[in-house]
Amino acid sequence: MAANAQGVAEAPFVWHPATTAEAVQLKASLGAEGVFAAGGTLLRTQWESGLAAMPNHLINIGAIVELQGLQLDVGSGRGSFGAMMTLSDIRTSPIVNTRFPLLTEAARSIAAPSIRNLATIGGNVLSMVGDSLPALLIYDPVLHWHDGSSGLEEPLSDWLSTAAAHPAWKERLLLSVSLTEPALDSNTKRFVAYHKVGRRDAFTPSVVTAAFSIQLDPDNRLRDVRLAFGGGQTIPHRLETVEQFLIGKPADKKIITEVYSMIVEHYEPKGDAFVPVSYRKKAAANLIASELWKAAR
Numbered sequence: 001m002a003a004n005a006q007g008v009a010e011a012p013f014v015w016h017p018a019t020t021a022e023a024v025q026l027k028a029s030l031g032a033e034g035v036f037a038a039g040g041t042l043l044r045t046q047w048e049s050g051l052a053a054m055p056n057h058l059i060n061i062g063a064i065v066e067l068q069g070l071q072l073d074v075g076s077g078r079g080s081f082g083a084m085m086t087l088s089d090i091r092t093s094p095i096v097n098t099r100f101p102l103l104t105e106a107a108r109s110i111a112a113p114s115i116r117n118l119a120t121i122g123g124n125v126l127s128m129v130g131d132s133l134p135a136l137l138i139y140d141p142v143l144h145w146h147d148g149s150s151g152l153e154e155p156l157s158d159w160l161s162t163a164a165a166h167p168a169w170k171e172r173l174l175l176s177v178s179l180t181e182p183a184l185d186s187n188t189k190r191f192v193a194y195h196k197v198g199r200r201d202a203f204t205p206s207v208v209t210a211a212f213s214i215q216l217d218p219d220n221r222l223r224d225v226r227l228a229f230g231g232g233q234t235i236p237h238r239l240e241t242v243e244q245f246l247i248g249k250p251a252d253k254k255i256i257t258e259v260y261s262m263i264v265e266h267y268e269p270k271g272d273a274f275v276p277v278s279y280r281k282k283a284a285a286n287l288i289a290s291e292l293w294k295a296a297r
């Protein structure tokens, strides 16, 4: 392996563990010198833009069978997505589309097909700002890790709220993400939508990514309201204050007008030099208000 004057490898040494135990063991022995690589699409972008240095060792987790595919338990409505499942596989899976349609839509909206053929759900989640996250947050997602000695489970929302401040997770291997289908109450209708709003330039991060799931009962009252937002550098999250406000309310003009103002007040996106916070708030509020109108009609 050739090294430059700073002792950093010009091309990393690539390891190919066959099991999760082997991968975690490699990471433990290589420490910060070794980085897990799934599809490599985000890592590549980070190296090219100078956001991260190319490491001396890459631990390619692509051949580990335990990290592949989708396991579905029809009885409990629970689906377990292997961390190495690609966004293309998710986008084209009829089962995912039937059970978790927001995830199908999210996968469709991410990058171009050539990238989606490599990019994994695990890598998208661990980017902390991936466009799959608002869709995943609708389905009570749980992350399953291998931490070297045992398995570890953690709700995705807990991990998202602490990941930036507590980077200990970088030593672990993400095994899978499990989702649960929301139960449909009798006599109610479910409405779901996923939107990614971006600028016209190719490959710029989205301005707002929103996922929406509600049920309407026969009296046109809202049940089981779930709203999640992300986009740009905003860490995706559910807007629980607004969800609680909407539950039991009628889907009418007065409530939709109120919910617009509430989203503008409570949603706290990150702005940047191109798209200010105020614009992102209004875009998010408009998306939800328009979906409520459609459902009410």
Ligand SMILES: Cc1cc2nc3c(=O)[nH]c(=O)nc-3n(C[C@H](O)[C@H](O)[C@H](O)COP(=O)(O)OP(=O)(O)OC[C@H]3O[C@@H](n4cnc5c(N)ncnc54)[C@H](O)[C@@H]3O)c2cc1C
Binding pocket: 035, 036, 037, 038, 039, 040, 041, 042, 043, 044, 045, 061, 083, 084, 087, 109, 110, 111, 112, 115, 118, 119, 120, 121, 122, 123, 124, 125, 126, 127, 129, 130, 131, 132, 172, 173, 174, 175, 203
């Ligand atoms: C041209 C282009 C366009 C893009 N457009 C979008 C877009 O529209 N929306 C979007 O959300 N993203 C986009 N991306 C970013 C990227 O493609 C996705 O986030 C992708 O899902 C990352 O997955 P990956 O498998 O390639 O991750 P990798 O690059 O392999 O890994 C990403 C990070 O996660 C870690 N990691 C990966 N898997 C595991 C695991 N199982 N356990 C522990 N650590 C792990 C890696 O160490 C690394 O730090 C784009 C990228 C490119 C190059």
